[in-house]
Amino acid sequence: MKHWTKIAAAAAATALIGSAAIAEGLFAPNLSYRTGPFAATGIPLMNGQKDYMAMLNARDGGIGGAPIDFAECETGYSTQKGVECYEKTKGEAIVTQPWSTGITLQVLPKTNVDNIPILAPGYGFSPMMDGKTFQWAFNTPSGYWDGADMIVQYLESQGDLSGKKIAFLHLDHPYGKEPIPIFEQLAAEKGFEFTPIPVGLKEMQNQSAQWLQIRRMRPDNVIMWGWGAMNAGAITEAVKTKYPMDQFIGVWWSGHDADLALVGDAGKGYKSISWSFPNLDAPVMADIKKHVVDAGLSDSNETEMNGVFYARGIIISAILSEGIAAAQAEYGTAEINAEQLRWGLENINMTEERIAELGLDGMVPPFSTSCANHTGHSGGWMLEWNGTGFDKVSDHMTPNVDGYRALAAEKAAEYATANAPWPTNDACDAES
């Protein structure tokens, strides 16, 4: 029974921390996952994000003169821990970066009440692109529906799709199911046969049944929406069953260097659509080397820093810092709050010039967000594994957003009805 006193002590401790955590600068916490089953993919992303912010602090003294307090709160990709972190940080934070579909789902309805922007770059619920409904959520620069559309565009550029068979190997989870409506719509339009093949969370590392099905079906292409251990599982299984790698395409989360390094040359030809690219010659990499790595502030290593995921982490932090900078310019203060950052994230304008100015040449396609368009639809490049790293094998592709704008609006409206009363921002016009 005396354990109850522990709760009391904890409550007191929380109150204490709540008041003590008001640090100088801008508090932009990251709900990281360096532990747990998805740590292998999480660590390079987290390191990239952290190192970019550390570089800004060291080189420029933060953003607009305000240092960034980029604290991490460890979730281990668990929803429960994620909500714990959200509750712990939301008081002073200007942004929340949930880093998992499960956490995003739980936090999304609360953001309207707590008034704090969610930054979910390249993941989360695709209809979040509708900024009118999802005022506080941002999945810049590209959503899953954009990715699905670009993959189909790429396949079409390789030859007519009608009559072809495309298998869709996906994690049987909200994340994996996300692009299915777009693929089904495109399959009907372009006349290809689309077969979803789910991989259960428990079968991620043993996909023999799924690959047996693929072998029997002989699809012209396999598209993969995998995460964590599922990617490595699928790639090794594809090599084992001798599936032609150049017909195998993954989403951006399925293009992790370490997964492909496992098979090395046997993985040559594997492709992944991506809105980020590790350009090692970009000035930002040299700055990070100089200000962060050489100063001993980085947790990363050489191999990891050459990879796609580390570079993506940099881009994600760059998007956030652009949002912060936009808000600072608009409101004329360095110490912006969550509400002002929301405006900033809605007014990111990443032009070619701005990308070059930031030293991110060739690492992210240009894009801009607006009040109604919270995604930006940057488009991306098709990357191909060459045995040791990823190469760009396509020009900058852009998704055909008009194809699913109506669907996004419909899903967003459905979400708003299910969560009524749900305020929408009617000041925005629907155009993006």
Add this chain to the structure above:
Amino acid sequence: MLYRTAGQFKTSYKADQALFPVRQDAILLGIIMVFAWVIFPFTASEFAFQTMLIPVLIYALASMGLNILTGYAGQLSLGTAAFMGVGAYACYKLLTIMPWMNPVVAIFLSGFFSAGIGVVFGIPSLRIKGFYLAIATLAAQFFLVWLFEKWAWLYNYNASGAIQVPNTTTLGTYVTGPLASSMTQYYVVLGIVTVMTILCINLTRGNLGRMWKATRDMDIAAELIGINLMKSKLIAFAISSYIVGVAGALYVFMWKGAAEPNLFDIPLSFEILFIAIIGGLGSILGNFLGAILIVGLPVVLNLLPDALGIPISSALVEHLNIMIVGSLIVFFLIIEPHGLARLWALIREKLIIWPFPH
């Protein structure tokens, strides 16, 4: 000294069989109740509500349901999370089909669905025991989670396959959904858990409880003295699943706010089983102690480095946390294999005879 029982005479059978034969117990419980009902709600921060107070109560309730089945009736079950899922999905369907329904009523009703499913999966217990029965309930675990994924009607054909808690009101205040305040939700949870706990204490002290204990200790002997095993086991399954189902509905509607099918997968079953075992099988108090240790303590440990101003990375804290909680579990089970409730009982006994040990 504090627990001296000298002078507390029992002059009637009724007094002798009272819930609190020792006056100090009642006083202690009263103090805890004041804390739970008055002091915590008015001092706790949003963070404390969401990460400690509400989840500890909900986990304790789920564990209590399991304890009725495993601790009192002796039927080992690994399907707790699935039965929680039945409660949660039933509550979701009730509230979306009949939006006018009071959410608290819906939560109580959803337990009945879970009880029905529990009885069905309890039928094998009439023929098999122990580990074999655990495997049969494991089947429930796999089958039901699969059903939550595949039966799209359950989640109203939502594209992502998840259920979202709607905003609902009772007496003009939001009780469920993102608009509900943590304090309201805490009081609803606390109210339901209190009612359920009183129910459980009385059930386990009464006729049914004795029947269950006889079944647990030796079912052949129980049958010989005239206990209907079928009745005893199936009632245990029904009541246990009812409580677990209510806990599941609370879990999603009063705390999580959204749920995907794999939330109700086997790790949750194990977590609740651990709470029951570490707290103490065959006790009601143990569920609360176990939930505090398994659910509340890691949160407190996570806060410590920050509160003490020790600069270590969040990932390292998490690793340390897992190690500390793991070793505490081993430690407690070594010093008292029957769980925390038994440990408390021993401490209390020592306090009663203190300072003159036998």
